[in-house]
Amino acid sequence: MAAYPGGTAIDVRLITEDGVEQHSVADLPALLRRPDGIVWVDVPVGDTAAATVLADVFGFHPMAVRDCLERNRVPKVHVYPDHVFVVLHAPEQGRAGHVHFIELDQFVGPRYVVTVHGPVNPAVDPQVCGHETRQVLRRLESGRLRPRSPFELSYAIVSALARRQEAFVELCTGEVWRLEQQVTSGELGDTEQFLEELFRTRHGLAAVRAMAMLSREIYGRLASLGRMGTGWVATDDDRRLLDDLIDQFDRVRGLAQGQADYLQGVIEFYRTRTDTKMTIAAERLAVIAVITLPITALSSIYGMNLIVNRRTDIPQLALVLAVMIAMSVTLLRWAKRQGWW
Numbered sequence: 001m002a003a004y005p006g007g008t009a010i011d012v013r014l015i016t017e018d019g020v021e022q023h024s025v026a027d028l029p030a031l032l033r034r035p036d037g038i039v040w041v042d043v044p045v046g047d048t049a050a051a052t053v054l055a056d057v058f059g060f061h062p063m064a065v066r067d068c069l070e071r072n073r074v075p076k077v078h079v080y081p082d083h084v085f086v087v088l089h090a091p092e093q094g095r096a097g098h099v100h101f102i103e104l105d106q107f108v109g110p111r112y113v114v115t116v117h118g119p120v121n122p123a124v125d126p127q128v129c130g131h132e133t134r135q136v137l138r139r140l141e142s143g144r145l146r147p148r149s150p151f152e153l154s155y156a157i158v159s160a161l162a163r164r165q166e167a168f169v170e171l172c173t174g175e176v177w178r179l180e181q182q183v184t185s186g187e188l189g190d191t192e193q194f195l196e197e198l199f200r201t202r203h204g205l206a207a208v209r210a211m212a213m214l215s216r217e218i219y220g221r222l223a224s225l226g227r228m229g230t231g232w233v234a235t236d237d238d239r240r241l242l243d244d245l246i247d248q249f250d251r252v253r254g255l256a257q258g259q260a261d262y263l264q265g266v267i268e269f270y271r272t273r274t275d276t277k278m279t280i281a282a283e284r285l286a287v288i289a290v291i292t293l294p295i296t297a298l299s300s301i302y303g304m305n306l307i308v309n310r311r312t313d314i315p316q317l318a319l320v321l322a323v324m325i326a327m328s329v330t331l332l333r334w335a336k337r338q339g340w341w
Contacts, residue, residue: 012028012031013140016038041053044130048069053239056248058112083107083108090161090211100124104116166255170188179201223242
């Protein structure tokens with residue numbers, strides 16, 4: 001790992017059949033002229049010093065370099081005569097259900113791959129940004145991965161990103177199952193907290209589904225350009241890797257959509273049961289109102305006439321009470337026949 005003057009540390013590696021060689025930033029011009037191996041430059045933070053390397057050493061387009069320094073809200077793809085620039089996102093769970101978009105920028109050329117980890121929210125641990133590249137580096141150092149082309153190296157990195165999206169779907173699925181068990185068992189606990197978790201999980205699934213769908217569109221575009229003969233996809237193997245990436249993102253999108261539909265079913269079940277309980281409660285309250293309203297009206301009319309300060313007219317009181325009881329029994333029997341209770 002080498003630091004460009006005034007900037008952050010930049011990883012420069014040469015990947016050959018024999019293994020992985022560590023180099024400094026100063027070695028880049030010579031490495032790019034070598035006929036063998038794949039040069040992989042990993043930039044942990046896109047700052048102005050890193051922008052100098054991207055612009056001066058590689059000669060990347062100023063707009064692409066600017067995109068590496070700024071946060072991009074949606075994935076991008078730009079195809080240049082000798083390389084392709086891609087912006088992708090991976091999910092990271094934040095506080096209160098917020099889903100952070102972790103940006104990964106890539107330049108894929110004829111002999112090199114440059115990965116730049118885009119700016120992130122200050123609330124995000126910077127270590128999460130290098131998740132995919134660290135995975136690929138471990139495979140390279142262990143000898144389990146030996147890419148034959150820069151796009152094959154890029155494929156390994158993007159596949160790790162797709163697996164990260166899939167792992168996020170798995171995380172949300174665990175929440176879906178837990179919420180479904182709470183709904184079916186009727187043990188919701190704090191209802192407000194339960195609803196918060198319900199909609200938080202749905203938001204997470206919607207976020208990862210959008211990431212996978214947009215990533216799929218990016219590689220669908222690249223596949224179309226490759227079939228048009230732009231020259232940046234060199235071999236049929238690279239085209240097959242493109243198709244596989246499209247399939248991976250399609251699968252993640254389908255998984256997220258399936259779990260979102262399942263969660264929506266849980267929400268509908270919860271709403272239906274809640275509405276049913278409210279309907280039953282309203283019917284019971286209606287029965288109570290029907291039974292008590294005539295009695296209340298009768299007592300309000302006769303109350304002051306039957307019970308006075310000095311004496312109570314016992315016979316008349318007994319008669320009114322009998323009438324009230326008869327009315328109550330009659331109304332209860334009528335409500336029973338109506339199926340209200």
